[in-house]
Amino acid sequence: MSDFIKLTTTAGIEGGGMxxxxxxxxxxLVAKIGAEYFVAxxxxxxxxxxxxxxxxxxxxxxxxxxxxxxDLRDGSVVRWTDWEGAALSVGxxxxxxxxxxxxxxxxxxxxxxxxxxxxxxAV
Numbered sequence: 815m816s817d818f819i820k821l822t823t824t825a826g827i828e829g830g831g832m833x834x835x836x837x838x839x840x841x842x843l844v845a846k847i848g849a850e851y852f853v854a855x856x857x858x859x860x861x862x863x864x865x866x867x868x869x870x871x872x873x874x875x876x877x878x879x880x881x882x883x884x885d886l887r888d889g890s891v892v893r894w895t896d897w898e899g900a901a902l903s904v905g906x907x908x909x910x911x912x913x914x915x916x917x918x919x920x921x922x923x924x925x926x927x928x929x930x931x932x933x934x935x936a937v
Contacts, residue, residue: 817918817929817930818918818920818927818928818929819837819927819928819929820925820926820927821835821837821842821844821853821926821927821928822835822844822925822926823924823925823926824846824851824921824924824925824926825924827844827845827846827851828846829846829847829848829849830846830847830870831845831846831870832844832845832846832865832866832868832870832875833845833866834856834864834866835856837928840855841855841856841857841864842854842855842856842917842928843855843856843865843866843875844926845870845875845886847870847872847873847886851919851921851926852873852886852887852916852919853916853917853918853919853926853928854875854884854886854889854914854915854916854917855914855915855916858877858879858880858882858884858914859882859912859913859914859915860877860879860880860882860894860895860911861877861879861880861882862879863877863878863879863880863882864878865877865878865914873885873886873887874886874892875914880895880896881893881895881896882894882895884913884914886914886916887916888913888916888932888935889913889914889915889916889932889934889935890913890935891911891912891913891914894911912934913934913935915931915932915934916931916932917929917930917931917932918930918931918932
C-alpha cells in the first residue's frame, strides 16, 4: 500500500451516502455504494459544483448545479448538463465534456486509503 494515503475512516458514511474530505487542500468525495467505496474529485468538472451536495443513484453522482452526471466507477460522463438545444451546444463549446477524476481505493478495517488516479476514460 505504499502508493496509498490514509484519507478518512468509514465512520459516518452509510451505504448510498457521500462525504466530502480534504487532503492537502485537495477536495475529495468519498462514496459508499453497497460494500464498496469510491473516491473522486469533490468538484464537478463542468462548473465546479460541490458533488457531496448532489445526489447519488447507484454509482452515478449528479451535480447540484447543472445536473451533470458521472459514474464513480471510472469517472465517465453520463450527462454533461441538463441544458438543451442551443444552450447545450454553446455550453459544450465553452466547457467541453470531460470525465470526473477518480482514484484507486483500499479499505483496511475502518480506514479508507486513496491511491493513484485511475486512467481517464474517453469522452
